[in-house]
Structures are given as C-alpha cells and as structure tokens.
Amino acid sequence: MKLSDPRLFRQYAYIGGKWTHGDEGREEAVINPANGEVIGHIPLLEPEQIRASVDVADEAFAQWRALRADERCERLLAWYDLLQAHREDLATIMTLEQGKPMPDARGEVEYGASFVRWFAEEGKRTYGETIPSHIPNAALGTIKEPVGIALLITPWNFPLAMITRKAAAAMAAGCPVIVKPANETPFSALALAELAERAGIPAGIFNVVLGDAAQVSSLLCAEDRVKAVSFTGSTRVGRLLLEQSAPTVKRVSMELGGNAPFIIGPDMDPKEAALAAVAAKFQTAGQDCLAANRILVHESIHDAFIEHFTERMAALTVGNGMESEVDLGPLIHRRAVENARATVDDALSKGATLVAGDQSQAPGENFFMPVLLTGVTQDMQVWRQECFAPVAGVTAYRDDDEVIALANDTEYGLAAYVYTHDIRRIWKLLRALEFGMVSVNSVKMTGPPVPFGGVKQSGLGREGGATGIDEYLETKYYCLGAL
Numbered sequence: 390m391k392l393s394d395p396r397l398f399r400q401y402a403y404i405g406g407k408w409t410h411g412d413e414g415r416e417e418a419v420i421n422p423a424n425g426e427v428i429g430h431i432p433l434l435e436p437e438q439i440r441a442s443v444d445v446a447d448e449a450f451a452q453w454r455a456l457r458a459d460e461r462c463e464r465l466l467a468w469y470d471l472l473q474a475h476r477e478d479l480a481t482i483m484t485l486e487q488g489k490p491m492p493d494a495r496g497e498v499e500y501g502a503s504f505v506r507w508f509a510e511e512g513k514r515t516y517g518e519t520i521p522s523h524i525p526n527a528a529l530g531t532i533k534e535p536v537g538i539a540l541l542i543t544p545w546n547f548p549l550a551m552i553t554r555k556a557a558a559a560m561a562a563g564c565p566v567i568v569k570p571a572n573e574t575p576f577s578a579l580a581l582a583e584l585a586e587r588a589g590i591p592a593g594i595f596n597v598v599l600g601d602a603a604q605v606s607s608l609l610c611a612e613d614r615v616k617a618v619s620f621t622g623s624t625r626v627g628r629l630l631l632e633q634s635a636p637t638v639k640r641v642s643m644e645l646g647g648n649a650p651f652i653i654g655p656d657m658d659p660k661e662a663a664l665a666a667v668a669a670k671f672q673t674a675g676q677d678c679l680a681a682n683r684i685l686v687h688e689s690i691h692d693a694f695i696e697h698f699t700e701r702m703a704a705l706t707v708g709n710g711m712e713s714e715v716d717l718g719p720l721i722h723r724r725a726v727e728n729a730r731a732t733v734d735d736a737l738s739k740g741a742t743l744v745a746g747d748q749s750q751a752p753g754e755n756f757f758m759p760v761l762l763t764g765v766t767q768d769m770q771v772w773r774q775e776c777f778a779p780v781a782g783v784t785a786y787r788d789d790d791e792v793i794a795l796a797n798d799t800e801y802g803l804a805a806y807v808y809t810h811d812i813r814r815i816w817k818l819l820r821a822l823e824f825g826m827v828s829v830n831s832v833k834m835t836g837p838p839v840p841f842g843g844v845k846q847s848g849l850g851r852e853g854g855a856t857g858i859d860e861y862l863e864t865k866y867y868c869l870g871a872l
C-alpha cells in the first residue's frame with residue numbers, strides 16, 4: 390500500500406494505547422474487493438484480550454471524565470486536524486479495503502472528520518438545568534454525566550464516518566470507547582487510532598478490538614462495566630445485540646437497515662427526477678442505508694422518467710475505485726454479488742421487466758453492473774428487503790394516498806425522499822411517511838447538525854445534531870434540601 394505516511398497502515402488491534410497481536414497468533418486476511426488481492430492481515434484476539442479492553446478503558450475513564458470539557462475539545466480538534474491533514478492516505482486505505490471510488494472516499498473522510506469537530510464543540514454544551522423547586526427550602530436541578538464505557542460496532546460500507554459519528558460524541562461526553570469495526574474494513578479504524586494517539590487522546594480512551602464479531606460482541610455485552618452499545622449495521626445483528634444488552638440493561642443506540650422510498654410527484658420534470666434518483670440509488674454502489682431502494686413514480690411521467698433514468702445510468706462507469714472517472718466500485722464481496730443476482734432473478738420470476746443491466750460487462754467477479762427493473766411489486770424481494778446493491782426497482786402509482794401506503798409498506802423506517810414542487814403534497818407526504826428522515830427535493834440530507842436515525846425496525850436513538858451526544862450522557866437529578 391503506497392501511503393505518504395506508512396505508519397497509518399497498522400495490522401494490529403489497539404488496546405490501552407498498545408498495538409496488540411492475537412495471543413494465539415490467529416489472523417484474518419483483509420481483501421481488496423476490486424481485485425481479490427490481500428491488503429494485509431488483522432489479528433483475531435483471544436477472549437482474555439477482548440475482556441482486557443474493558444479493564445484499560447475503565448482505568449482511563451476516571452482521568453478522561455475529570456478533564457474540563459474544553460480540554461477534551463482541544464484533543465478532539467487536534468484529532469480533527471490530523472484527519473484533514475491525512476485525508477489522502479485515509480481515502481487510499483478506505484478505497485483499498487472498501488472499494489468505493491477515491492473521490493467518494495475523500496468525501497467520507499471529510500464527512501467523518503466533520504463529526505469530530507461538531508462533537509468537540511458540543512461537548513462544551515452538555516448543560517444541566519435548574520428546576521423551580523416544589524420542595525420548601527430546596528434547590529433542584531440536573532447534571533449531565535458520561536454514561537461510561539461505550540462499545541461501538543460499525544459496518545463496512547462507511548468504514549470511517551460510522552466510527553467518528555459515534556466515537557466523537559462518546560469521547561466528547563467523557564466516555565472511553567471500544568470500537569469493533571467490520572472485519573472487511575478494519576484498517577480505516579486502525580488509522581483513526583494512530584491519529585487519535587498523535588492527537589493526545591490518552592491511552593485507553595479510543596480502543597480498537599478485532600476478532601470474531603459474534604464472540605467480541607457477546608463477551609463485551611456481558612460486561613457490566615460496558616454501559617452503552619452503539620451499533621450501525623443490519624437489523625438482524627441489531628436484534629441480537631439488543632438481546633445481549635438486556636441482561637445488564639445497557640444504553641443502546643441502533644442505526645439499522647433502510648428501505649428508502651423515492652417518491653416522484655406528477656408535477657416533476659422527469660429528467661430532473663431521474664438525475665436525482667440515479668444519484669440516490671447508486672451512491673456507494675447501492676450499499677448505502679439511505680439508497681433509494683423503491684422508486685415510486687407517478688404513472689403520468691413514468692415512461693419519460695424511465696427513458697432519462699436509463700440514459701443517465703448508461704453513463705455510469707463501473708470499475709476499480711483507485712482509477713479515475715469511476716462512479717461505482719465493486720460490491721464488498723462475492724456473496725453480495727450473488728445476493729444481487731438472486732434479487733434480480735426473484736423480481737424477474739415474479740413479473741418485473743429488466744430495462745438495463747448486462748452483467749456480462751462486469752469488470753471483475755465482485756462487480757455488479759447497475760440494473761433497472763420496472764413493474765416492481767410488493768411481493769418481490771427487491772421491494773421487501775434492503776437491497777444493498779446497484780439494483781433500481783421502479784413502481785408506478787396513481788395518487789398520493791396510494792403512494793403513501795406503498796412507501797410505508799415496509800418494516801424499515803430510516804429515510805424517505807420526496808420529489809415534487811407542490812407544497813400541499815409535500816406537507817401531506819412529510820406528515821404521513823413513517824420514516825425518521827424525509828428529504829424533499831434533495832439527495833443530500835446528512836451531516837453533523839442533523840439528527841440521523843430511523844423509526845420502526847430501522848433503529849433506536851439519533852446520531853449527530855444537538856441530541857447525538859445525549860446517547861452517551863446520563864441525567865443526574867439533584868435535590869439540595871434544608872437550605
């Protein structure tokens with residue numbers, strides 16, 4: 390791997406400020422999904438080593454929470470500066486392990502760093518309150534205190550930003566974190582650890598454990614001293630973690646799957662809508678919890694929309710993310726390609742039409758060419774499940790009431806898109822859609838100032854915004870009597 394700072398590429402776990410091998414020497418190879426080459430190896434830690442991460446985090450906690458908020462802020466801002474300064478190396482590491490095109494990887498480094506800056510400042514505003522007393526001669530109020538050690542389990546599709554969005558909030562609140570990144574993309578997490586150390590974040594505050602995912606989570610969830618679990622990933626694993634967190638009654642925050650509807654009103658210019666839908670569907674090669682999974686187009690503009698969508702889709706370049714001018718990189722592994730194929734076959738067997746998507750053009754075995762399906766119905770997997778592949782499914786609808794029912798016909802409730810300029814329709818849909826986030830006439834919706842999260846089986850809690858830090862804070866009520 391060619392980096393201007395080779396020390397950012399670490400092949401160890403990072404616990405208590407020490408770079409750590411597995412005690413038994415067990416390792417796992419990390420593969421570049423674009424070409425199948427081994428990028429490096431990570432250690433698989435033994436149970437005692439995994440538990441030891443709680444000891445070091447616990448030791449570091451007292452000192453970190455005792456710092457003034459502005460002192461923690463300074464360390465986090467130093468981390469932010471280092472992320473910015475090493476953006477190119479961080480993007481290179483990300484593209485090699487995840488596959489996304491370099492411009493997208495650079496964008497993710499910026500995005501991930503922006504959460505560090507945001508929460509560095511938010512840490513200075515964890516205000517308690519003064520409560521008018523109903524008890525004679527008493528003063529009442531609240532203080533915000535760090536919840537304690539936070540276990541952060543993150544996915545491979547955004548290997549850096551999903552960590553910083555959690556870790557910066559937790560650390561600004563005064564909590565130590567134990568990060569368990571996806572085994573597919575560990576090197577971004579380890580580069581973050583290297584830069585955290587350089588930023589003066591004390592040993593034991595930012596830890597990265599590596600190992601068998603199910604083992605790491607069951608061991609750490611069983612620890613009473615781990616007070617919070619924040620997870621981003623599939624709903625299936627989210628449910629498991631909720632079960633594992635129950636015996637010790639942990640604080641849980643779950644950012645789970647999505648199945649976003651992309652609703653296009655009859656008043657829209659079909660070309661404008663098609664450009665937006667292509668962007669919302671194919672970002673991160675469709676491996677995005679915000680991807681426009683179900684495109685719902687008013688029947689009056691359906692055919693024109695399909696024409697523009699097909700034209701725009703044909704202009705997308707699929708290839709190795711390290712090459713310039715690539716729009717879509719590979720899928721994360723072979724299994725994801727097989728799932729995508731099965732999803733398309735299922736739709737075709739149930740009556741959908743394949744408008745575009747010739748897999749013989751795929752530049753390698755982990756690649757999947759963008760697919761457009763029309764005539765998608767509610768019984769198809771492409772409708773019911775989160776697709777996580779560049780497969781766009783389109784359904785025509787007649788009126789607003791029908792499209793609301795269609796959009797809400799999912800167990801997921803993360804994000805929805807609405808494209809229309811009719812203010813009455815906007816308001817009606819905004820209120821009726823059962824999703825945690827609704828974006829009107831904009832593909833871009835996320836960023837540090839906004840509360841990111843879902844309803845229904847898309848999750849619990851919110852990340853970012855003015856409330857994101859609350860996931861890592863307890864409210865302590867006090868009553869000072871006999872004054």
Ligand code: NAD
Nearest residue numbers: 543544545570571602603606622623626644645646647678
């Ligand atoms: P995943 O659930 O398979 O894995 C996520 C993390 O959980 C990884 O670190 C993985 O190693 C770990 N894990 C896997 N099996 C586990 C187990 N049995 N016990 C404990 N941990 C386990 O998800 P993924 O495939 O990495 O990521 C894709 C999913 O993440 C999609 O469903 C996507 O929608 C979701 N996602 C959600 C958001 C959001 O903010 N809501 C953002 C990005 C991705």
